[in-house]
Amino acid sequence: MNIIETIQSGVVQAVKSLYDADVTADSVTLSPTRKEFEGDYTVVVFPYTKIARKKPEQIGEELGQYLKDQVAHVADFNVIKGFLNLEVSDSFWAAFVGDIYAKEDFARLPANGQKVMVEFSSPNTNKPLHLGHIRNILLGWSTSQILDAAGYEVVKVQVVNDRGIAICKSMLAWERFGNAATPASAGQKPDHFVGHFYVKFEQAFKEEYKTWQASEAGQQVFAAWKADEKAVKKAEKTLDEKARKAMAKAEREGKGFEPAEYTLEKHFFGTIYKNTYFNEHSELGQAAKAMLLKWEAGDEEVIALWKQMNGWVYEGFDETYERLGVEFDKLYYESDTYLLGKDTIKTGLQKGIFYEKEDGSVWIDLTDAKLDHKLVLRSDGTSVYITQDIGTAQERYKDFGVDKMVYVVADEQDYHFKVLFETLKRLGEPYAEGLYHLSYGMVDLPSGKMKSREGTVVDADDLMAEVIAEARQNTEERDTLNDLNTEEREAIIRQIGLAALKFFIIKVQPQKRMVFDPKESVDMQGQTGPYVQNAYVRIQSVLRKGGEQDLQAAAEYATLETIEKALAGQLYAFPVVIQEAAANYDPSGVANYCYDLAKQYHRFYHDFSILNAESDAAKAFRLKLSQAVAHTLKAGMQLLGIEMPARM
Known part of the structure; x- marks a missing residue:
């Protein structure tokens, strides 16, 4: 018994009988009656004023009486302006309860023949899962279960970010500070054990950087920057805004404000120059980058350490997932997917989807979609994130032949997914119309934000x-x-x-x-x-x-x-x-x-x-x-x- 379809069909008949006009059932606006009014369902009658050439209240009375007289289970009605509130009979509700009370899955919908992939979690292997991952995982898992109940065949996947400089930081810190310890010898959950060394690296880097800032070389770099009036003015503006926000927050929370934290020198070294120092001066930074190059070259010792530490993390992840009641149908690893997509870029270049600049880099022009020009291949032929995302989407389609793909990723990646989806459309991918970014906001605790590098993340x-x-x-x-x-x-x-x-x-x-x-x-x-x-x-x-x-x-x-x-x-x-x-x-x-x-x-x-x-x-x-x-x-x-x- 579908009372909604019954009412919609009844309205179609009523409009034909009363006003000699034809309307379709799907054009009948029907919704649950608001709690402050009597009734179960409400029909909006405004669309019929031109047909009937009468006031909405009169149309509501006429339609309501017709439905009460002619349609089964419409027991009564009332009219509030242009809204017809209908009361469904007690016998209908009693029969409905009698029909479903013993059925645990009465609301589950039949299979619709469509397959959807949901990607969620997708952590890095340099640290444990944290509060931000929790929201991602819960959204991904519940979305997959809801889609399954709605009749879809659902495939649950994640991309494990198991390569890159962050992973090398943990590996290098273990080599230097670990003394051959293992999760078992340290008495720690394996992913927490590895995450400890990521924090250890950042602590060591912070001390190294602090020492360099006070050195003659560091002060010379700072002095050279201060000579650039335009850069200093821009920094002062940014710094003033940060200080105002921090002061206002301190006042709201009844905490002290430290003006000394908002000096030009701290801003320069903490925000402007930190990455440059890591890439050009830091001994730890050079060592981590060298380790990444060795990994990319297939160095046996580095690969062995990488496999060992990632293995520890996977063991810890599996334990967390089990506690959360979450499982995946397939795991993709960035170490396998980071080279995907290059051939597609080359083919797309030949078809005119992409264009090449003088330096050999390859781009796509998305300005007509109000996005921008986007780099898809560097001048040295190496991939960017969107390159491998294109290749990974194609790989998944080969694996599962899905109609839709849902990416559960935080809202800071909104632009990235707009570009990715538009690019896949232009490549003519068969699933391109079924792409969706389930964008979500960050999670804070009452105590404020979390920072994984500083070890303040809530695992x-x-x-x-x-x-x-x-x-x-x-x-x-x-x-x-x-x-x-x-x-x-x-x-x-x-x-x-x-x-x-x-x-x-x-x-x-x-x-x-x-x-x-x-x-x-x-x-x-x-x-x-x-x-x-x-x-x-x-x-x-x-x-x-x-x-x-x-x-x-x-x-x-x-x-x-x-x-x-x-x-x-x-x-x-x-x-x-x-x-x-x-x-x-x-x-x-x-x-x-x-x-x-x-x-x-x-x-x-x-x-x-x-x-x-x-x-x-x-x-x-x-x-x-x-x-x-x-x-x-x-x-x-x-x-x-x-x-x-x-x-x-």
């Missing part, structure tokens, strides 16, 4: 441990699981903690920057994962107490309470919620739907008796309704990668 493992600890404290305060053994109790606490983490992040629209607060995330009364879990647990308790019940009496329940109809309507909307979340690549719609359904059920549970209902028919119907809500909450949260405990 994913530490964050999971923190929210689980918060969940444990809350559980101990409520004293509800003491009758369980330690293993059972810890399993539930883990489910609650991970639900808090995942839900808090996923409920925010991806494009918005957000602050993750571990304490707020476990609040049993807030818009949180544990709040939704609690509604599910409450239902399980009701069903356990009710035991085996004969629910046939529910067929005699003729008049539903307003909140019962509202709950049935929310359940009815679940397939559409999945469709919209899949179409928009936005899991927050599912998260907020689950919260709203849980909130409505908590209210229903508070206001109406279930096991001691006023009649056997009411009891049977409410048990069916409760079971349908439980199945829907479990299915919805499962799409977000969240498990539902039987107890809390």
